Amino acid sequence: MTSAPLQGIVILDFSRTLAGPFAAMLLADLGATVIKIEGPGLRTEDTTRSSPPLFDGFSPSYISLNRSKYSLALDLSAPGAQHVVDKLAARAHAVVENLRWENAQRYGITAERFQAISKSIVFCRVSGYGGGDARSAAAYDLTIQAATGALDITGEAGRPPAKMGVPVVDIQSGVAAAIALVAGLAKTAQTGIGSNIDLAMFDVALTMLGYMATSYLNLEMIPTRLGSGHPTLYPYNAFATSDDYIVVACFTQRFWRSFCKVIGREDLAQHPDYINFASRLKNRAELAPILDAEMLKRTARDWLARLLEGDVPAGPVNSVRDTLEAEQTQIRQMTPSVTVPSMGQIRILGSPFKMSDRAGGEFAVAYEPPPRLGEHSRAVLTTVAGMTDAEVDELVASGAVAVSDGTGSDPGAEGRLKTAMLDSVHEAAAGTAEPPGSPDPKPPLAGVRILDFTRMAAGPFATMLMADLGADVVKVEAPRIGDPTRRNLPILGEQSVYFLSLNRGKSSIIADLKSAEGRARALELAASADVVIENFRPHVMKGLGLGYDVLAARNARLVMCSMSGFGATGPMQEYTSFDLVNQAYAGFMAVTGEEGRPPVRIGWPVGDLGGGAIACVAIIAALMKARKTGEGSLIDLSLHDVLISQLVYLGQTYLLTGEEPRRVGSGHVNIAPYRAYQLSDGYMAIAAYTEDAWERFTKALDLHSLAADARFRTRVERRQNRLLLDSLLSEILLDYPVADLSERLSSAGVAYSKVLNVGEALEVARSNGRGLVVERPSGGGTASEVLGSPFVFDGVRLVADRGAPLLGEQDEAVSWRERLPG
Secondary structure (H helix, E strand, O other), rough: OOOOOOOOEEEEEOOOHHHHHHHHHHHHHHHHHHHHHOOOOOOOOHHHOOOOEEEEEEOOHHHHHHHOOEEEEEOOOOHHHHHHHHHHHHOOOOOEEEEHHHHHHHHHHOOOHHHHOOOOOEEEEEOOOOOOOOOOOOOHHHHHHOOOOOOOOOOOOOOOOOOOOHHHHHHHHHHHHHHHHHHHHHHHHHHHOOEEEEHHHHHHHOOOOOOHHEEEEEEEOOOOOOOOOOOOOOOOOEEEEEOOOOEEEEEOOOHHHHHHHHHOOOHHHHHHOOOOHHHHHHHHHHHHHHHHHHHOOOOOOHHHHHHHHOOOOOOEEOOOHHHOOOHHHHHHHOEEEEEEOEEEEEEOOOOOOOOEEOOOEEEOOOOOOOOOOOOOOOHHHHOOOOHHHHHHHHHHHHOOOOOOOOOOOOOOOOHHHHHHHHHHHHHHOOOOOOOOOOOOOOOOOOEEEEOOOOOHHHHHHHHHHHHHHOOOEEEEEOOOOOHHHHHHOOOOOOEEEHOOOOOOOEEEEEEOOOOOHHHHHHHHHOOOOOOEEEEOOOHHHOOOOOOOHHHHHHHHEEEEEEEOOOOOOOOOOOOOOHHHHHHHOOHHHHOOOOOOOOOOOOOOOOOHHHHHHHHHHHHHHHHHHHHOOOOEEEEEEEEEHHHHOOOOOOHHHOOOOOOOOOOOOOOOOOOOEEEEEOOOEEEEEEOOOOHHHHHHHHHOOOOOOHOOOOOOHHHHHHHHHHHHHHHHHHHHHHHOOOOHHHHHHHHHOOEEEOOEEEEEEEHHHHHOOOOOOOEEHHHHOOEEEEOOOOOOOOOOEEEOOOOOOOOOOOOOOOOOOOOOOO
16 A cells, blocks of 8 residues: 555644535545644534534534544633644644634634744635635625626526535635645645645636636626536537436537437438537527437437447436445445444545555555544644643643543544654655745746646646646647647637636647657656646556556656546446536536426536546645655546545435435525525525524514524524525515615625626626736737636735647647656
8 A cells, every 4th residue: 555645744724614624634535634623612613513414413514524634622712722723833734724804813823823833834714705805704605606607507597596506616615725735735845935825715616617707708708507508519418318317418529420320310410500519509499309309219228328339428317326326436435434433334425536656556545534523632732732641631621622522432543643743743854944034936836747638628627727836737639639629619719718718828739649659759758747647538548558557667756647537447437428427427417406397517517627626636745745755656536536525415414314415496405594585686695594694684684573483593493494484585585686685784794695697707806806817828829818726825826827829839849858857
């Protein structure tokens, strides 16, 4: 078994709810020692601990976000608590927090405080809207979806907006925070200099719009709700069969021709009205009834067998149960078991990280159960903070520290912490260079060289993010056509808007990997690269003579990431997939949209972009290991695994209860009020489900009778009567104009947002002073506006300095021949 990539890294996790805890959990999966610091008592601990339903004191939400962490129950307001924080800070490599800005200031959980203690520490603050005027604004997944156009592009045409059924804003913000943290840690390991990271959920959500954002910024195209459909591709949607729904994704001309052959309508492939992307899009209204009628002739099972045999990307609209119980899921070990004291063995959602080394050793995620509050307080304080038992006893007696009744239920914790501290001392010693008085201006991945064989969306998004972080990315493309997305509609100048949105900051060279000359060039470049990334079907690179065994024999420190729809193992490994297919297979479409209505695609290409983001985390962590040990890694990344891992509380609830999550429109299965309500002149998303927020909400609207109603008195009772409460509020709020309700809720400090369309959201981004919208020159002289990365390091947003290249634009200029590995 190969060692964990982040072994020896110590992370202090002051975060709550979802985004921050998810980021910290990803790093714990990769071997970091994560210390979750919560205050004793319901008002200061992570609220997901008490989110119903509860199972022996654990909620599905908490279990799904906090495995493999150590819990320190520390009251930050108590005497002696700040001394504890100082002691921990001196041993930590990174901090993540998402407290309200006022609370972070009150308790000193700030970059300035931690970097005064340790100049090499990486500090990441996750907030709704980042620093600036909106730094105190409350934000939740729902309200950020509303503020960024995500709600407006999810759902059916002519129907109310629907919440993306999985809390994707929180999740992708957590993944972005994890990318930023490992990038900052990689920089610290090289320079000894820490980083102050400002990560806004608003920024992350906008960057996930991808091509839709680029289309609006340059062509003023505003996407709308299309159910399961796509704004620039057809057919790329769900079809009703004689007994169920399936999805079909004809992302290329070849797949369109194959689809027509399978359904027995080869005439459609040659019809001038449907022969190419543009004509099918223009004539969708005429083509759709023809295809719909054909698809109704057979069952879903029959069509899927025929389509898969015909190599057409397709899939069933799986339920969460279907997804989690599937053979592919089990073979990929995506529902592992852990033993929770007093609960016994339970299944949890697995990690998407699968890595191996040249010798065949595999990195296996060491799953530990989620901790009880204060379960590791004593072990953390004695082993990490270096305090004596007497000092700990004094803190417990004063109420500053709490020790759970379950102390001792994790007998291996102290041993694991001691081992981690030994590794941590070694790691810290490697980066003791005295930093200058100001932050290092070089981006975190400066000097990293990436050979990029990826196409379409997931891989290009991963390498674009790493280009923004400073990596030198060379995109290797086939002759004549190059990346197929170069031809996707719409077109801006000489470039596809789709391609522009995924490939800024890269160089493009041409290599025909089917030729000896092309393979020789690829081998030459890989021999001096730090990273090779590809997203062909599994084993294609090996068949070309460019497999990891061949490349690593020439370059032992090489990190290679092989991305595919379903990974390199299991019965589905050769299936072709695109975002729509992955969303359908992973159960995302089964929980998005309105109950009793047709399936709806999450408006973002979350399967592709979310998978690309997770690839970044894995690659940068593997790079850190390669720098320390001299050994590279092979990453087997499955987009299907990524989406399963992001089902969070929905998937965990099923694993604990067998209960199937269902579609709830813009609402939530467990909390209320938490949905988009129709007002007199628009829709507004409101999140007022906590006790404090409910009290402020009812006071702001003078809803004294609702506040006094026993059915809505507590969070548990509001959950039990969610449908009734939503019905009553829907009637009340229908009379309010957006401006009036906004003023009331803003004054009361209640989280809310008008449901904006993509154009309105991007205009906010253009004017809010955070510099997310930038102009970049692209190949062929086209200047375009693009969204920068969500990464703000030391006050500077990191964005590559040029746009997307023309095919082969740097063909003569790129040579790494003289560079020696390392």
